[in-house]
Amino acid sequence: xxxxxxxxxxxxxxxxxxxxxxxxxxxxxxxxxxxxxxxxxxxxxxxxxxxxxxxxxxxxxxxxxxxxxxxxxxxxxxxxxxxxxxxxxxxxxxxxxxxxxxxxxxxxxxxxxxxxxxxxxxxxxxxxxxxxxxxxxxxxxxxxxxxxxxxxxxxxxxxxxxxxxxxxxxxxxxxxxxxxxxxxxxxxxxxxxxxxxxxxxxxxxxxxxxxxxxxxxxxxxxxxxxxxxxxxxxxxxxxxxxxxxxxxxxxxxxxxxxxxxxxxxxxxxxxxxxxxxxxxxxxxxxxxxxxxxxxxxxxxxxxxxxxxxxxxxxxxxxxxxxxxx
Numbered sequence: 001x002x003x004x005x006x007x008x009x010x011x012x013x014x015x016x017x018x019x020x021x022x023x024x025x026x027x028x029x030x031x032x033x034x035x036x037x038x039x040x041x042x043x044x045x046x047x048x049x050x051x052x053x054x055x056x057x058x059x060x061x062x063x064x065x066x067x068x069x070x071x072x073x074x075x076x077x078x079x080x081x082x083x084x085x086x087x088x089x090x091x092x093x094x095x096x097x098x099x100x101x102x103x104x105x106x107x108x109x110x111x112x113x114x115x116x117x118x119x120x121x122x123x124x125x126x127x128x129x130x131x132x133x134x135x136x137x138x139x140x141x142x143x144x145x146x147x148x149x150x151x152x153x154x155x156x157x158x159x160x161x162x163x164x165x166x167x168x169x170x171x172x173x174x175x176x177x178x179x180x181x182x183x184x185x186x187x188x189x190x191x192x193x194x195x196x197x198x199x200x201x202x203x204x205x206x207x208x209x210x211x212x213x214x215x216x217x218x219x220x221x222x223x224x225x226x227x228x229x230x231x232x233x234x235x236x237x238x239x240x241x242x243x244x245x246x247x248x249x250x251x252x253x254x255x256x257x258x259x260x261x262x263x264x265x266x267x268x269x270x271x272x273x274x275x276x277x278x279x280x281x282x283x284x285x286x287x288x289x290x291x292x293x294x295x296x297x298x299x300x301x302x303x304x305x306x307x308x309x310x311x312x313x314x315x316x317x318x319x320x321x322x323x324x325x
Contacts, residue, residue, distance in 0.1 A: 003218060007041035011222070014073045014082035017047040018158060023183045024208050025086045027106065028226070035225040046082050048073045074100060077211060084219055085211040088180075089204035089235060094243035096211070104210040104223035105231040109179030111206040111256055113139065113199050114190040117173035118166050122192045123199075126150060126173060133162070133171030137273060141252035142199050144275025159186050175199075179206030200254035200269050200280075203238040207231055230259055237266050237290030244298030245270060251310065257290060264290045270301045272309070279304050 005011035011032070015025035022045070029043045050072045069091045076082045078099060089105070096102065120126050126147065133155025134140050140152050155162060155174050159181070162174050175194070181187050210227075212219040237257040245253055252271040257264055264287040270279045279301045283293040302309075 004036060004222070005038060005042035007039065010042055010044040011084065011219075012044045012046050012082040014046050014048055014076050014085040016050055016069060016073070020158070020180045020184055021086070021088070022047075024088065024106075027183070028084075028086045028208070028210055031106065031226040032222060036222065046076070048076055048082075074211070077213060080213075083212070083216070084223065087209050087211060089207040089209045089239075090177075090202045092204070092209060094239055099214050100211055101214045102209040102211045103220075103232075104212070104227040105235060106208040106210070106226065107228040108231040108234065109182050109206040110193075111201045112178045112196060113175045113194040113201055113205075114178045114181055115173065115192045115194055116162070116166070116176055116189050117191050119172050120191070123147065123173075123194070130173065131171045133165060133174045136175065136202070138202055138252040138254050138271070139175050139199065141271040141273050141275050142254065142269075142278075144273075145271065145278050146198075146275075148275060159184060159189065163189060177201075177205055196256050196267065200267060201256055203242045203253060203255040204235050205256075207235050209235070233257075233264065233287045233290050234259060237264060237294040240291040240294030241266065241268050241298045242294075244295045245302060246310070255294075257294075259287055262287050264293065266290065266293050266297060268294075268297050268301060270305060270309075277305070277309070 013025050013029060015021045025045050029040070029045065032038065032043070033040060050069045070087060070093070073085045074097050077085050078097060092102070115122055123146070126132070128149045129151060131151045131153055132143060133153050135154055135156045143150060143152065153171055155165065155171060157165070159176065162176070165171060166174065178190070178193060181190060210223055212223060234257040238255045241255045242253055245251065252273055254269040254271070255267065257266045264285060266283045268281060271277070281297050281300050283297045285293050
């Protein structure tokens with residue numbers, strides 16, 4: 001193809017401006033440079049401030065849930081202000097605007113959660129009544145189920161902000177994604193990695209997706225060279241599970257798909273925000289059937305939950321239950 005990006009006709013990469021988002025955008029750029037023999041000057045990183053970045057003093061579910069970190073970026077993509085957009089897939093709504101597609105995934109990093117504390121080494125070491133900070137609806141619900149004796153408080157911000165809050169005693173512990181810490185070079189703050197058996201991660205945690213306009217053949221060809229097939233299969237299963245359950249992210253949902261050759265093992269959880277009810281299940285089958293497995297597992301958990309489960313979710317949200325992350 002002859003119209004690859006050049007310093008005079010750059011490929012514009014849209015991203016949020018957080019340190020992690022920028023790290024992910026530069027990783028995408030570097031992979032494209034390597035795959036196609038292009039100079040750094042052929043790319044331009046375009047920072048776009050999203051609603052989630054602007055509003056920092058309110059729980060995320062009060063201002064809209066999933067989409068808070070993507071809407072403005074997708075608008076810029078549709079308006080042709082940027083050529084591609086780089087996203088943390090755990091932040092992505094299950095439905096995309098018409099005309100856009102994500103069919104490129106970078107190799108997935110460690111999907112586990114990290115336990116972060118200056119005082120304790122693990123969840124098990126936390127004393128009764130310890131204060132734990134998190135903005136994640138899923139993490140808070142899981143923790144409330146496993147350790148109802150703990151006190152949960154709202155906790156937003158980047159790694160530096162959260163470490164400062166810990167040092168100031170706002171909380172004794174918090175959680176961050178292992179993948180994000182690895183990409184930022186901040187694995188030094190990890191006290192312990194939390195196995196999925198103890199805290200199943202968010203759907204698509206650790207995965208980077210690159211969005212483009214559906215009719216953009218040039219970007220389709222550029223991105224095809226860096227897309228990771230194993231990550232695509234895992235994310236297809238997890239997001240099908242999420243979509244069939246709720247997708248609005250007002251419900252604490254966890255899911256993780258893992259591959260072993262051509263076999264896929266999928267685990268999922270549906271949790272009430274106060275942790276009082278948890279429905280979990282798993283599926284195993286051919287990797288190519290991952291999306292169907294995700295939908296099937298979602299239907300099982302929905303059938304096992306009481307008829308008023310999702311009404312209870314809405315009631316909990318109105319009472320100010322833990323906000324989503």
